[in-house]
Amino acid sequence: DAGVTQSPTHLIKTRGQHVTLRCSPISGHKSVSWYQQVLGQGPQFIFQYYEKEERGRGNFPDRFSARQFPNYSSELNVNALLLGDSALYLCASSHTGLAGYFGEQYFGPGTRLTVT
Amino acid sequence: AQSVTQLGSHVSVSEGALVLLRCNYSSSVPPYLFWYVQYPNQGLQLLLKYTTGATLVKGINGFEAEFKKSETSFHLTKPSAHMSDAAEYFCAVSGASGNTGKLIFGQGTTLQVKP
Numbered sequence: 007d008a009g010v011t012q013s014p015t016h017l018i019k020t021r022g023q024h025v026t027l028r029c030s031p032i033s034g035h036k037s038v039s040w041y042q043q044v045l046g047q048g049p050q051f052i053f054q055y056y057e058k059e060e061r062g063r064g065n066f067p068d069r070f071s072a073r074q075f076p077n078y079s080s081e082l083n084v085n086a087l088l089l090g091d092s093a094l095y096l097c098a099s100s101h102t103g104l105a106g107y108f109g110e111q112y113f114g115p116g117t118r119l120t121v122t
Numbered sequence: 123a124q125s126v127t128q129l130g131s132h133v134s135v136s137e138g139a140l141v142l143l144r145c146n147y148s149s150s151v152p153p154y155l156f157w158y159v160q161y162p163n164q165g166l167q168l169l170l171k172y173t174t175g176a177t178l179v180k181g182i183n184g185f186e187a188e189f190k191k192s193e194t195s196f197h198l199t200k201p202s203a204h205m206s207d208a209a210e211y212f213c214a215v216s217g218a219s220g221n222t223g224k225l226i227f228g229q230g231t232t233l234q235v236k237p
Contacts, residue, residue, distance in 0.1 A: 010165075024137035039223040048126075048212050048227030049166070062224050096165055100223060110156065111225060 008033070010099050010114035018120045019087050027082040027117045031099030037061075038080040039111060041096040049096055055080055056102070084119075092121045097102055124149045124215050128228035135172065136236050141185075141200040143231050145213030154216035155196040156225065157187055161209045169211075171194065183207070208235045 019025050025028045037056040040053050041049035054062040055074035069085045078099075084091055098111035129144040147153055154173045158166040170181025177189040187198045195214060210232050214225040 037223045039225070041225075046230075048214075048230050049225070051224045051226070054222065054223035062222055063223070070180075098223075098225075099164075110168050110171050112168065113225070115165045118163075 010097055011114055012097050012117050013033070013112040013113070014117060016118045016122060017065050018121075020122055021087055021089060022032070023087050024083065024085050024089060025119060027084075027095050027097075027119070028075050029080045029082070029097030029114060031078050031097075032112055034101035035101050035112075037100045037102060038074055038078065039098045039100070040080070040082045041098065043064075043094040043096055043116070048084070054117075058118075087121045092119060094118050124153070124211045124226050126213050126215050126226055127226035128211075128213050128231050129229055131229060132232045132234065134234040134236060135203045137205055138202050140180070141198070141233065143198040143211050144214075145187075145198065145216045145228060145235065146194055147196060147213070148233065149215055150216045155187075156214045156216070157181065157196075157198050157215060158212045158214060158227075159209050160212065160230075166212065169198070188224075203235045205235050205237065208233055 013028045039054040043049040051064040053072040058074045071083045074080045094116040096116045098113045100109045102112045111118040125148045127146045156171045157169040168187050170179050172179050174190045180186045184186050185200045210230050212230050213228045
């Protein structure tokens with residue numbers, strides 16, 4: 007089976023612009039989480055979506071939004087880009103087990119966003 | 123609130139030597155703990171996980187970790203380092219015992235393996 011895929015691989019945007027990042031989870035996985043990884047740091051949680059509903063949100067401004075589609079793929083949108091949004095954006099998917107346990111997360115290769 | 127602290131942002135070992143990467147966590151509920159590895163310009167790969175049960179967990183590529191509740195630690199070890207082990211390693215804790223898709227990561231430890 008294919009792993010988590012993300013597109014595009016790299017992206018260069020200008021301050022103030024908008025960006026959309028895409029993620030396709032592993033087949034059968036219904037949960038998608040998004041993370042931002044700034045150079046030299048650990049990933050920071052942005053959002054989790056499960057069954058097309060937001061299940062969790064990290065400490066990010068409202069410029070960040072996301073959604074999940076009926077096929078469980080997901081988009082992360084960032085408006086009014088700032089220089090500080092430059093980072094690797096990671097998508098992870100997981101299945102659900104008993105008692106709502108989301109299981110280990112499997113990560114995609116990420117989208118490298120550079121804001122100039 | 124939960125948090126993870128990785129002691130040592132950079133660890134250097136010789137090929138064939140023991141690898142020890144330290145991770146301490148803080149959690150008000152029983153934690154689920156994970157170690158991930160990240161190679162340059164790639165995503166994160168799961169090495170191993172602890173949820174419940176046996177406190178010594180074995181992962182891929184010869185790595186293992188031991189959950190010690192009394193020390194709030196989950197250190198990663200490998201008996202003999204290989205050049206291919208050079209990478210960034212992240213310890214992570216899952217919120218609310220896995221009932222959420224949120225992982226909280228440490229700052230990471232860069233492992234250098236010298237020939």
